[in-house]
Amino acid sequence: MGKTSAAFVRETMLPPEPPPMRERGVVKWLHENLFPTPVSTVLTVLGVLIIWFLVDHFYAWFAHSVWNASSLPECREIIAATWGEGASGACFAVIRERWNQYVFGFYPPDLYWRATMTFGMLFVALAPILFSESREIRRIVLVVASVLTLLSMMELNAPGVWMGFAVLVFLGALTLAERRAGWLLIFSALYPLLGVWLLWGGSVWGPAMVLAGFGLGWLAFVLVGRISPVLAAAVAILAALLFWTLLAREVAQFAGWLLPLSIRAVASDQFGGFLLSITIGVAGIALSLPLGIVLALARRSDMFLVTSLAVIFIEFIRGVPLITLLFVASLLLNYFLPPGTNFDIILRVIIMVTLFAAAYMAEVIRGGLAALPRGQYEAADSLGLDYWKAQRLIILPQALKISIPGIVSTFIGMFKDTTLVTFVGLYEPLKSISDAVRNNIAWKGIYWEPFIFSGAIFFIICFSMSRYSMYLERRLQRDHR
Amino acid sequence: MTEAPLPVDPPFRISMLVYDRRYRSMTFQVIVFILVMALCWWLISNTIQNLAALGKDFNFGFLFQRAGYDISQRPIPYTSDDTHLRATFVGLLNTLIVSVLGCVAATILGVAIGVARLSKSWLFARLMTVYVEIFRNIPLLLWILIIYAIFTEVMPPPSAYRGDDPAWSMILFDNVALTNRYTAIPSLGMTNDPGSLDLGARITVNWATIAFLVAIIGGWFLRDMILKRAQAIQDRTGHRPTTWWINLSVMTVPSLLLIWYFGLHLMSPELKGFNFGGGLNVHNSLVVLWLALTLYTGAFIAEIVRGGILAISHGQSEAAFALGLPPNRTMNLVILPQALRVIIPPLISQYLNLMKNSSLAIAASYMDLRATLGGTTLNQTGRELESMVLMMLIYLALSLVISAGMNMFNRRVRLKER
Numbered sequence: 001m002g003k004t005s006a007a008f009v010r011e012t013m014l015p016p017e018p019p020p021m022r023e024r025g026v027v028k029w030l031h032e033n034l035f036p037t038p039v040s041t042v043l044t045v046l047g048v049l050i051i052w053f054l055v056d057h058f059y060a061w062f063a064h065s066v067w068n069a070s071s072l073p074e075c076r077e078i079i080a081a082t083w084g085e086g087a088s089g090a091c092f093a094v095i096r097e098r099w100n101q102y103v104f105g106f107y108p109p110d111l112y113w114r115a116t117m118t119f120g121m122l123f124v125a126l127a128p129i130l131f132s133e134s135r136e137i138r139r140i141v142l143v144v145a146s147v148l149t150l151l152s153m154m155e156l157n158a159p160g161v162w163m164g165f166a167v168l169v170f171l172g173a174l175t176l177a178e179r180r181a182g183w184l185l186i187f188s189a190l191y192p193l194l195g196v197w198l199l200w201g202g203s204v205w206g207p208a209m210v211l212a213g214f215g216l217g218w219l220a221f222v223l224v225g226r227i228s229p230v231l232a233a234a235v236a237i238l239a240a241l242l243f244w245t246l247l248a249r250e251v252a253q254f255a256g257w258l259l260p261l262s263i264r265a266v267a268s269d270q271f272g273g274f275l276l277s278i279t280i281g282v283a284g285i286a287l288s289l290p291l292g293i294v295l296a297l298a299r300r301s302d303m304f305l306v307t308s309l310a311v312i313f314i315e316f317i318r319g320v321p322l323i324t325l326l327f328v329a330s331l332l333l334n335y336f337l338p339p340g341t342n343f344d345i346i347l348r349v350i351i352m353v354t355l356f357a358a359a360y361m362a363e364v365i366r367g368g369l370a371a372l373p374r375g376q377y378e379a380a381d382s383l384g385l386d387y388w389k390a391q392r393l394i395i396l397p398q399a400l401k402i403s404i405p406g407i408v409s410t411f412i413g414m415f416k417d418t419t420l421v422t423f424v425g426l427y428e429p430l431k432s433i434s435d436a437v438r439n440n441i442a443w444k445g446i447y448w449e450p451f452i453f454s455g456a457i458f459f460i461i462c463f464s465m466s467r468y469s470m471y472l473e474r475r476l477q478r479d480h481r
Numbered sequence: 482m483t484e485a486p487l488p489v490d491p492p493f494r495i496s497m498l499v500y501d502r503r504y505r506s507m508t509f510q511v512i513v514f515i516l517v518m519a520l521c522w523w524l525i526s527n528t529i530q531n532l533a534a535l536g537k538d539f540n541f542g543f544l545f546q547r548a549g550y551d552i553s554q555r556p557i558p559y560t561s562d563d564t565h566l567r568a569t570f571v572g573l574l575n576t577l578i579v580s581v582l583g584c585v586a587a588t589i590l591g592v593a594i595g596v597a598r599l600s601k602s603w604l605f606a607r608l609m610t611v612y613v614e615i616f617r618n619i620p621l622l623l624w625i626l627i628i629y630a631i632f633t634e635v636m637p638p639p640s641a642y643r644g645d646d647p648a649w650s651m652i653l654f655d656n657v658a659l660t661n662r663y664t665a666i667p668s669l670g671m672t673n674d675p676g677s678l679d680l681g682a683r684i685t686v687n688w689a690t691i692a693f694l695v696a697i698i699g700g701w702f703l704r705d706m707i708l709k710r711a712q713a714i715q716d717r718t719g720h721r722p723t724t725w726w727i728n729l730s731v732m733t734v735p736s737l738l739l740i741w742y743f744g745l746h747l748m749s750p751e752l753k754g755f756n757f758g759g760g761l762n763v764h765n766s767l768v769v770l771w772l773a774l775t776l777y778t779g780a781f782i783a784e785i786v787r788g789g790i791l792a793i794s795h796g797q798s799e800a801a802f803a804l805g806l807p808p809n810r811t812m813n814l815v816i817l818p819q820a821l822r823v824i825i826p827p828l829i830s831q832y833l834n835l836m837k838n839s840s841l842a843i844a845a846s847y848m849d850l851r852a853t854l855g856g857t858t859l860n861q862t863g864r865e866l867e868s869m870v871l872m873m874l875i876y877l878a879l880s881l882v883i884s885a886g887m888n889m890f891n892r893r894v895r896l897k898e899r
Contacts, residue, residue, distance in 0.1 A: 033603035040602035047605040231499075305510040309517060319880035320873045321837035323851065328873075331865045335531045336524045416620040423843060430623050431844065447630040455619045455627075462618035 064089025067096055071442035094446050095453050098437050102454060105272015105427045111201075111264065113158035115275050117166050118198045120149025122282065124173040125191035128184035130468070133475060138177050146170035192286065199271075199279065203262040205252040213240040213248065268346045272427030274457060280346065281415040284353040288414065289407070291354065292361025293400075297391065299362060300369055310362070317359035322417050325352045330424035349421050357414040364410055368403030369395065401476050408469035412462045419458075429454045528866070541871070543862040544569070550857045552848045554764050558683045565858045567682075572853030573875060579767060579849065580836040583774035587835060588828075590775055591782025598787050609783070616780035625773040625844045632765045636661040642752050656749050658757055664768045665750035665757035672744030689743050696735035703731045766847035770839065778835045782828065789824035790816070821894050829887040833880055840876075850875060 021027055035041045064083050069075040075091035083089065095102070104112055123145035131138040153166060169187075176183050193207040217240035225232040256262070271279065298310035317325070329348040334341075372395065380390035400407070422431040434450045437443050498508045532539060544566040551561050556574040559567055598609045616624070639660045641649040651658045651665075658665040675688035707724055715721040739745075750760025793816050801811040842849040843856070850872060859868040 033601070036601045040600055040605075043597065043600050043602040043605035047602065047608045050608060303506050303510050305514055309513070315881075316877060318833075319877040321840040321851075321876060323840045323843070324855065324869065324873050324876065327855065328869060331859075332869055335528045335866055338527055339530055339534055412618070416618075419620045419622045420841070422622070430620065431626060434626075445634075447634060448627075451623060451627050451630070455623050458620055458623070459615065459618045463614065466618070 061088050061090050065092050067092050069093035072446050090449055092449050094443050094449050101433050102273045102429050104275050106270045113153045113156040114198050116152050118195050120145050125188040128181050142174050142177055201263045201265040203256050205255045209248040209252045213244045216243050268344050273429045273433050277418045277428055280350055280418045283350045284357055284414050285411050287354040288357035288361050291358035292365055295362035296365035314359045314362050322356050323420055326424050360410045364403045364406035368399035371402050372399050404469055404473055412465050541867055543864050569854040572850040576839055576849040579770050579839050582771050583835050584832050586775040587778035587782055590779035592786050594783035595786025613780045613783050616777055621777045621838055624777050628773050629769045629845050632769050633661055639756050663762040663764050665760050665762050667747040667749045668761035670746050670748040692739050700732040704728045766845045769845040770842050770847045774835055778831055781831050785824055785827045789820040792823045793819050825891045
C-alpha cells in the first residue's frame with residue numbers, strides 16, 4: 001500500500017447520537033408495550049375502559065368506608081351524614097366488631113391466645129422443612145412469627161406461665177435455627193401432638209400416650225430388627241396398635257391420677273372461622289402427602305393386586321365430588337363403625353379431606369415418577385439398592401422435585417375445599433360465619449364486606465403458597481439452563 | 482468342551498416366602514389381600530349390625546315411592562306426584578345441563594383469556610393476570626355466594642322494568658332481562674311445528690330437534706368423507722381439490738334449510754303484567770351456578786392454554802416461516818396441533834372438576850343430583866346409605882364416561898409415535 005492521501009481523517013470518535021424519539025424513554029415503552037399492533041391498541045383501550053369502569057363503580061364505595069359503628073343502620077347514617085344523602089359506602093365496621101368470629105369461630109374468647117400460640121408455633125415447626133437451605137429467610141420468618149405471636153398473645157391476655165413457655169420455645173427455635181437447624185425437626189415431629197393438645201385442650205396424657213405408642217413401636221423395631229429385619233416393621237406396627245387400643249386409655253388415666261396435668265378442654269363444635277379452615281388444611285396437607293406417595297408407589301408397583309387396589313381407590317375418590325365424601329363422613333360413617341362408636345366430626349372431615357387430596361396427590365406424583373428417565377431406575381438397580389433404598393435415595397427426591405407445582409396446586413385446591421365443610425354443619429368462615437353474623441339484627445343484609453374480608457385472607461394464603469412453590473422450584477433447580 | 486453344570490434351584494423352604502424375591506411379592510400380596518378382605522368384612526358386618534339395630538334394610542324400593550316435593554327447574558315434565566326415581570333423573574339432567582353449559586362457556590372464556598395473557602398489550606395482559614390469580618386463589622364457594630348475592634340483592638324485581646321511564650332496562654339489544662328471581666332470555670319459536678316424538682314416560686323430543694341433530698351429524702360425516710377423498714386425490718395426483726366451500730355448504734345448508742322450513746325465530750321476552758313472558762325465564766339458581774363455574778374454571782383453563790402455547794418452542798414457528806408458510810397456516814398446521822396435545826389432558830381434568838364442582842349447587846339452591854337424590858329424597862325417606870351409594874355411583878359413572886370420551890379425543894390428536 002502506498003502513502004495514503006486522504007483529504008480528511010477523523011481522529012476522534014463522534015459522540016453517539018441519541019436514539020430517535022420513537023426509540024427511547026417513555027415513548028418507546030408506550031409504543032412497545034401498549035400500542036405495538038392495532039389489535040394490542042384495541043386491547044389496551046379496552047383495558048383502560050375496564051379499569052375506569054371498576055374505579056368508577058367501586059372507588060367511592062371503598063373511599064366512603066366506615067370502620068366504627070355497631071350496626072349496619074348506624075353505618076348508613078354515618079355515610080349519609082358525611083357524604084350526603086344517597087352516597088354508598090362500605091361498612092367494614094362489621095369486621096372490626098366480629099373479626100373474632102371470623103378468625104376463631106365460637107372458641108372461648110379467654111382462650112384465643114391458645115389458638116394464636118399454636119398458629120405461631122406452626123411457623124417454628126415449618127421453618128426447618130420449608131426454608132431448610134436459607135438461614136436468612138429462616139431467621140426472618142422466625143423473628144416475625146415470634147414477635148407477632150408474642151404481641152398478640154399479650155393483647156389476648158395470655159397467662160404468664162404460657163407467655164414464658166412461648167418465649168422459651170421461640171428463643172430456643174431462634175438459637176437452634178442459627179446453630180443446628182436440623183434439630184428443629186424434632187420440634188416439627190412433635191408439633192402435631194402439641195398442636196392438637198393446645199387446640200382441643202384436656203389432659204396432657206392423651207397426646208403423651210400417642211407419643212408413647214410411637215416410642216414403643218420404635219423400640220420393638222430395634223429389638224426385633226436384630227433377630228429378623230423383615231419382621232421388624234410388622235412387629236413394630238402391631239406393638240404400637242396393640243398399645244393404643246388396649247393399654248393407652250388405662251395408662252393415661254393412671255398417669256392423670258398420679259399427675260393431673262391438664263388444660264381446659266374445648267369441644268369441636270366451638271371451632272370455627274379460619275381457625276377451623278387452617279386446622280383442617282394443615283392436617284390434610286401434612287397427612288395427604290405421605291399417603292399420596294404410598295398410593296403412587298402402589299399404583300406403579302409390579303404386584304398385580306396392589307396395583308389394582310390402588311387404581312380402584314384412586315379412581316373412585318377422583319370420580320366423586322368432595323361434597324359427597326363429606327356427607328359420607330357426617331351421615332354414613334356411623335353405619336360403618338362398630339355400634340356405639342362416635343368420633344369427632346372434625347377428625348372425620350380431616351380423614352375424608354386427606355383421602356380426597358391423597359388420591360389427587362398420587363396422580364401428580366405418579367406423573368413425576370413417570371417423567372423420570374428410565375436410566376435412573378436402572379442405575380439404582382445396578383448399584384444393588386433394594387426397592388425402598390432406591391425409592392428413598394434416588395427416585396423419590398427427583399420425582400417429587402418434578403411434581404412440586406402439581407403438589408402445591410393440590411394443596412391449594414385442598415385448602416380452598418376446606419370451605420365445603422359448611423355443608424356438614426361446621427362453622428367455616430365464608431358461609432356459616434357470615435350467615436351467623438347476618439342472623440343478628442344489627443348486621444342483617446350485610447354481604448360484600450364479609451365476602452371481601454374472608455376472600456382476601458384466602459387469597460393471601462393461597463397466593464403465597466403458589467409463590468412459595470415457585471421459590472422452591474428455583475431453589476431445587478440443579479440443571480443449568 | 483465341558484458344559485458348566487446348570488444351577489440347581491435350591492429346594493423350597495418356608496423361609497423363602499420372606500427372603501426370596503421371587504416368592505416375597507406373592508407373600509406380600511396374600512397378606513394385603515387378607516387384610517383388605519378383613520377390612521371389608523369388618524365394615525360390612527358393622528353396617529349390617531347397625532342397620533339391624535335401627536330396624537332398617539338395604540333396598541332401593543323407596544325410589545318408586547311418591548317424591549312429594551317440587552323441583553324449580555324441570556327439563557322433563559315432573560310434578561310432586563312423581564317418584565323419587567324421576568326426581569333423581571331430573572336432578573341428574575340438571576347436573577348435566579349446568580356442566581355442559583359451564584364447560585362450553587369456560588372453554589371459550591379460558592381460551593380468550595389465555596391468549597390475551599400473551600398479548601403484546603402490557604396493560605391488558607396484566608389485567609388478565611390479575612383476573613386469573615384472583616379467581617384461582619379464592620374458593621369457588623365464595624364466587625357462588627357473591628354471584629348469588631348479586632342476583633338476589635342487586636337485581637331488581639321484574640316490576641322495575643315497567644312504566645314509561647323504567648328504573649332498569651333490558652340488556653343485549655333488549656333481549657335479556659335480569660331480575661332477582663329469574664333471567665329472561667329469548668326463546669326459540671317455530672311457525673311450522675312438526676310435533677314431538679314420544680319416548681314414553683312423558684319424555685318428548687321435538688322432531689325439529691331430531692332433524693337438526695341428523696343434519697349436523699350427517700354434515701359432519703359428509704365433511705369427513707369429502708376430506709378423505711380429497712386426501713386420496715392429493716396422494717395420487719399431488720393436487721388437492723378445493724374443498725372448503727363444499728364442506729361449508731355441507732355443514733350449513735341443511736341446517737339453514739331446516740331453519741327456513743320450520744320457521745325458526747327468536748322470541749324476545751316481554752313484560753306481561755308482573756312477569757316476563759314470551760321468552761324463556763331461566764331460574765337464577767342456574768344462572769348463578771353457571772356463571773360462577775364458568776368464571777372459576779375459565780381462570781384455570783386460561784392457564785392451561787397459556788402454558789400449552791408457551792410450551793411450543795419458538796423454533797417451531799421459525800421453521801414454519803422458513804418453509805414459507807403464512808402466519809395463519811403456521812398457527813393452524815404447526816402451532817395449534819402441537820399445543821392441543823399439551824392442552825387437552827389437563828383440560829379433561831378441568832371438565833371433570835367442573836362436573837364435580839357443580840355439586841356445590843347447594844349454595845345456589847339449584848336442584849341438581851345432590852339436591853334431589855342426596856338432599857330432599859335422602860331427608861324424606863331417611864335412606865342415607867342407599868341414596869349416598871347411588872349418588873356416588875352416578876357421579877363415578879359420569880366421571881368415567883366423560884374421561885373415556887375425552888381420552889378417545891385425546892388419542893386422536895396425540896403425537897403418533899412409532
